[in-house]
Amino acid sequence: EAGVAQSPRYKIIEKRQSVAFWCNPISGHATLYWYQQILGQGPKLLIQFQNNGVVDDSQLPKDRFSAERLKGVDSTLKIQPAKLEDSAVYLCASSSYASGGQLYQETQYFGPGTRLLVL
Amino acid sequence: AQKITQTQPGMFVQEKEAVTLDCTYDTSDPSYGLFWYKQPSSGEMIFLIYQGSYDQQNATEGRYSLNFQKARKSANLVISASQLGDSAMYFCAMREDTGGFKTIFGAGTRLFVKA
Numbered sequence: 277e278a279g280v281a282q283s284p285r286y287k288i289i290e291k292r293q294s295v296a297f298w299c300n301p302i303s304g305h306a307t308l309y310w311y312q313q314i315l316g317q318g319p320k321l322l323i324q325f326q327n328n329g330v331v332d333d334s335q336l337p338k339d340r341f342s343a344e345r346l347k348g349v350d351s352t353l354k355i356q357p358a359k360l361e362d363s364a365v366y367l368c369a370s371s372s373y374a375s376g377g378q379l380y381q382e383t384q385y386f387g388p389g390t391r392l393l394v395l
Numbered sequence: 396a397q398k399i400t401q402t403q404p405g406m407f408v409q410e411k412e413a414v415t416l417d418c419t420y421d422t423s424d425p426s427y428g429l430f431w432y433k434q435p436s437s438g439e440m441i442f443l444i445y446q447g448s449y450d451q452q453n454a455t456e457g458r459y460s461l462n463f464q465k466a467r468k469s470a471n472l473v474i475s476a477s478q479l480g481d482s483a484m485y486f487c488a489m490r491e492d493t494g495g496f497k498t499i500f501g502a503g504t505r506l507f508v509k510a
């Protein structure tokens with residue numbers, strides 16, 4: 277079974293430029309997450325989708341970050357314009373969780389991440 | 396509010412020995428799940444082990460076991476027979492049943508395995 281795929285693996289941009297990251301979850305996984313991991317910290321959830329609907333984006337800086345999952349499969353996270361503090365690893369994860377299950381038992385599986393450096 | 400604390404920024408262990416990585420948590424929800432992930436230098440978060448709040452037995456997965464002490468709110472990861480490939484960051488995480496969809500991660504512990 278193929279894991280979570282992400283691209284690109286690395287990206288270097290200048291501040292005020294825009295950037296986009298792509299994620300393809302494990303086949304059949306309904307739930308998809310985007311996390312931001314700043315150096316020396318644990319991952320922080322940015323947004324969660326269930327199929328193609330957003331279920332939590334409370335920590336997404338909506339003035340500059342946007343994400344979509346139009347067909348309920350792969351997803352794109354965009355930053356426009358980027359700031360220096362956006363330098364981080366952006367991790368995508370997926371799970372098979374569907375409504376009605378025990379949410380707290382859900383295991384997330386992560387992709388390799390995209391390392392973003394904003395100069 | 397849910398909170399995860401990993402107090403060991405770095406740990407050293409000799410190859411083939413066992414090591415315990417500490418994790419304490421805070422929650423008022425009776426239903427919750429605890430997870431440990433490994434993050435090698437490549438960056439990918441690898442799921443290791445899960446413990447549910449109602450589980451009577453400590454979870455085990457190969458060389459990984461979770462020392463779950465519910466009354467003390469601790470969920471320490473024990474790695475037996477350490478290998479050089481175990482050198483990585485290790486994150487403890489928690490999800491509450493009523494906490495929405497957020498999984499909260501600790502700050503992590505970097506493990507160094509010495510030959």
